Amino acid sequence: MAASLNEKVRKTVNESKILVVGAGGIGCELLKNLVLTGFTDIEVIDLDTIDVSNLNRQFLFRKEHVGKSKAQVAKESAQKFNPDAKIISYHDSIMSPDYGVDFFQKFKVVMNALDNRAARNHVNRMCLAADIPLIESGTAENRTEETDLPVIKTSSFTLSMHDISSLIQGLTECYECQPKPTQKTFPGCTIRNTPSEPIHCIVWAKHLFNQLFGEEDPDQDVSPDTEDPELAGEAGQSALQTDAKDDAVVFTVNGNSMEKETTAYTSRPRSFTYLSASESAGIRDQKLWTIQECADVFSNCLPKLKAELSQQGEGGMLVWDKDDESAMDFVTAVANIRAYIFGIQTKTRFDIKSMAGNIIPAIATTNAIIAGLLVMEGLKILTGNIDKCRTVYLNRQPNPRKKLLVPCILDKPNPKCYVCSAKPEVTVILNTQKITVKVLEEKIIKGQLNMVAPDVEIDDGKENADKFLSDFGIKNGSRLKCDDFLQNYELNITIVHKRYTFSMK
Template identity: 80%
Template sequence: MAASLNEKVRKTVNESKILVVGAGGIGCELLKNLVLTGFTDIEVIDLDTIDVSNLNRQFLFRKEHVGKSKAQVAKESAQKFNPDAKIISYHDSIMSPDYGVDFFQKFKVVMNALDNRAARNHVNRMCLAADIPLIESGTAGYLGQVTVIKKGLTECYECQPKPTQKTFPGCTIRNTPSEPIHCIVWAKHLFKINFIYVYIYHCFLSQLFGEEDPDQDVSPDTEDPELAGEAGQSALQTDAKDDAVGGIKRQSTRMWAMETGYNPKKLFNKLFKDDIKYLLSMETLWKKRRPPTPLDLDHLPTSDINSASESAGIRDQKLWTIQECADVFSNCLPKLKAELSQQGEGGMLVWDKDDESAMDFVTAVANIRAYIFGIQKKTRFDIKSMAGNIIPAIATTNAIIAGLLVMEGLKILTGNIDKCRTVYLNRQPNPRKKLLVPCILDKPNPKCYVCSAKPEVTVILNTQKITVKVLEEKIIKGQLNMVAPDVEIDDGKGR
């Protein structure tokens, strides 16, 4: 490819220092394209390590690389295409304070090959602060896009609000699921969280293996607005009465699970029989809904309506019966228990879609709960996609987008930024029979609090109730995406 460039462009390419952020699906293709185009001064940064699931599309990696740094292996593999290229790799987060404005100012162009919004926001802001052109990219299945961001000339990444990830009310997840995703979210919560204090004799069994987060409790919710307080108050009164006579022991879920040895039968019957019976006692919930059906591990249905009868096909694409789900659940528990014990006291497991036992656990639990509530069950493949918020990556899409990244980069480096475009890759040709649709770059949004000439934002809140900590964590970091904010209280004391 480098041979097709004229001498002036080749010289510019050879002398230009490029930063590649991300060494995954797009990043691998991009690094390969850059060295073949003639770029010889490249730095690449990625926090991740290589997983087996990456190998079907991240072609700079091989089986022997599994577990190693993506950035380091991508560097070594890309250099084989051009041994004269000088590539520096960082196995680190681009959001680390080590990579400040001075770091970004070293480069002629920054190219994003990221898969998460937080890092994209950060790189966008750093490039604006350093006044360095940024080429942003992304793919979703067969779809993809590339755009150029230049301070004062184009929209920045945050000029327009991005759609937020869909969330679900806790009472829907815990009491009245109606869609497969509700059961999948519940199953993930069950896996992930521990040390929620619960009444173990009144079906408040919560999470087993992960870290504490009270917002992700899986026990029946007695504060469900639909109950109008009646069933909830009744339950609490019953709990208090039983506690008074010593009928209830208050302890963490993990401690209770450990004391039972993560006994599959006890856990199964608590989750899918006792808890469901407790939900059924909240009669208000079922006046206009199909009530759930409790299950007992010793008396499972021999057949179920939602299961596919055929046994052909790979395991991930087969719809498991309830008996199969129960067997998987029982088999996963000792494996996960063993993994947890290896972490030592206070250890935890992090749910990972690529961990076989964790994925099997969530698939089995989600489908059992779906059956109980009369919801269609899903295959392991479907649940993996939904639980991991995954749109399956496609190698050809990554390759096309990586090629467009380099082409837009060449325009910038040759002084033709006015010819840069936002390019969309469609799933099907448009009426003009084109898969790639270029569009004029949008102008900056004058109201953008990130890139406008006077960047500021007004937040209205109740200063009598909110704490500075909540302001920092929930609003400034959570909503405004700042990494290390500094808050000054206007009290005349300079705090």
Template identity: 55%
Template sequence: MSYVCVCSLSTCRVLVVGAGGIGCELLKNLVLTGFKNIEVIDLDIIDVSNLNRQFLFQKKHVGKSKAQVAKESVLQFCPTANITAYHDSIMNPDYNVEFFRNFMLVMNALDNRAARNHVNRMCLAADIPLIESGTAGYLGQVTVIKKGLTECYECQPKPTQKTFPGCTIRNTPSEPIHCIVWAKYLFNQLFGEEDADQEVSPDTADPEASWNPAETEARAMASETDGDIKRVSTKEWARSTGYDPAKLFNKLFKDDIMYLLTMDKLWKKRKAPLPLDWHQLERRPQGEVKAVGLKDQQVLGVWGYCQLFQHSIETLRSELQEKGDGAELVWDKDDAPALDFVTAAANLRMHIFSMTMKSRFDIKSMAGNIIPAIATTNAIIAGLIVMEGLKVVSGELESCRTVRPQRHTSSRCRAILWRWSPVLNLTYHFTVANVSF
């Protein structure tokens, strides 16, 4: 099939949404392919953790706008390119349907579903082709979306984030992730926006704690009545103590655990939790433990996490005081005091429930729902985006493909198979393999 050129690459105006792992590779590919009119938008600033895979950024750029630095770095590849950078959210009302109609093609390099949904809807409304992409470890996908010709991003249901029963989080955690979720709930109960669905105190209505359904119902009703009369919120109680770390510790890791032990039916087939007491731990001789490995990959002892718990609470308490009365904090995996608090609280709860404690690095990965990003996968995906983009610019939408990898293992080799599937009503595909023996 011969190409029908819609416009030259040098005059084709494209929008890149996202300047992170995929976005850095994509911007470089675009200018080296011949695209000259590019606009890029990204809300984030550069963090040290970005530097291992987002090669347009250097240590000196930490704290600066991703979009702006990406523009400056890409211009070194092609000084004649016309690149406009926006340090902003694509969901800002300023970027409306008329804004999207300025482009011949939109390319997504995003890492969250809300923004993907928004860009998908704007491109449909503006009738502009969109190339959607994403990576997850060694896996990834690229697909072309065009109104009236292909499925849109929201046409197929997406998997929802895994949730856990409240009674498991509050009463009977059995995996580290249960303790991490509990610690994030605790952060919000103490410092952030309180949510009735994120309670951290023992669940007195746990049906497993009683063999008699009537007893369970009565216990739940009694708890609600008691709460109406005497119960204050976790945040109000914490404020009344002045966010005293020792009092908070004993409430969470001693008193609440001792209350759980009174629900003896829970422990007939489980190992019972072991309460911790701040003052006993404080008086206990603490042998000097030599840390091994990088700081974030070290696993501390129980007293080490007690100290981290104390220090993080004191820091977060100061942040609240600086913000003034009624202030609230928002948990962010990249906020050091917030991550320290969750790391300490989660590990102390893991110890209480006889689980192996985790490093700060592992806690951050699980608490932030982080899937490891691999530079090679980002590069492959960015290259495929440009390949599909060339088809769109050339007016060959019927030859566009959705590209997804498939894992393949055998006794002789391990491979990632990249499969091209038609995005239109075509009936063929082909597969290539990258094989490592």
């Protein structure tokens, strides 16, 4: 492909340093395309290691690579297409403080190939701070409710299904200019007492993981609601009243900072037929485990997680991660045991990982199309043809004009965007008498506003973490100035006090 470029474009390509964030499905295709186009100065970063389930669509990886760094193996495989290419790989998180504004300013263009919204938000802000064009790509929610496919965006590029879009500061909207669909939530009584779908059991298992190993959250209590059995409904009352000693599943973890016992008392299971180990073929992730296998996996991963927690020291905690083998085994085993107890069909580890990690599946063909579009949009930016950049949507079915690829003119920045506007600000509606400093920082500023290292103008955060906002005189109409020095991002937060509500606008 490089030979087809004219001399001027070829020279620009050869002199341009590119950052690729993500070495998964789209990232593998993108690295190959960049090398074949003639780019010789590339850096790639990815936190993940290679899993067997990646091999059907991440073509730079082979069976012997399982367990190794995605970024490192992708670098080695892509370099075979052009041994003269200089590729540097980082097996790390792009959200690490090591990758500040100075790091991003080394590049002519940044290309995202991520499946993690928090990381995508962070790269968006770092590119804004560094004033570097960002080409964003990934699988987005399907707007026609068909199976999800990829989309692309420029400058904060957006492609639909498979999405590619590009961000050029001040000219196009950033990745966070428009609100993204929020993750579906479920009533607490359904999770605790009356699960009816596999996802209910998966959420319960993740909550249990946090209670045992992570940051305990009263909103994620997994114990049955014994004080108000009416909330439990018929199934919940049965679970609470049935003498289920033979069928009860008891999870107990003692020692160190985990001196707690969580017991799930359950109704007797309904009958289901499950494949035995000998009847199930295929790799471990795609095999439906028997309940005995779930119990064995649970018993094996528990001491590993306990050892990991003890290494964190006093007050330490674990954060659930779909790519952590023991954490994923725990959730798979626990979710399936709970599903079995409530007469719900169990799922493979592969399916549970997709649901627990909010992964939208994509296939090799769509990844290849999006990666090709990424490079084409990158060439437009590097050659100064920004006016020709487009947001591209790859649809599952042709539109009325019989088009699968739908290019759209890039949208202008949203003047009300709390990330890229001239004076970023947001209004947070909450109960100042019930929200603590810790909740403000962890759940709102980090969790909802996607900051990484926030500094809010309230006294010492650690010492006062459990104090309520009202203790500091924060009330209706108060304004907080919040800085994130890593993201070089400043936000003004206006507090609206309401007794029962939490929301943002």
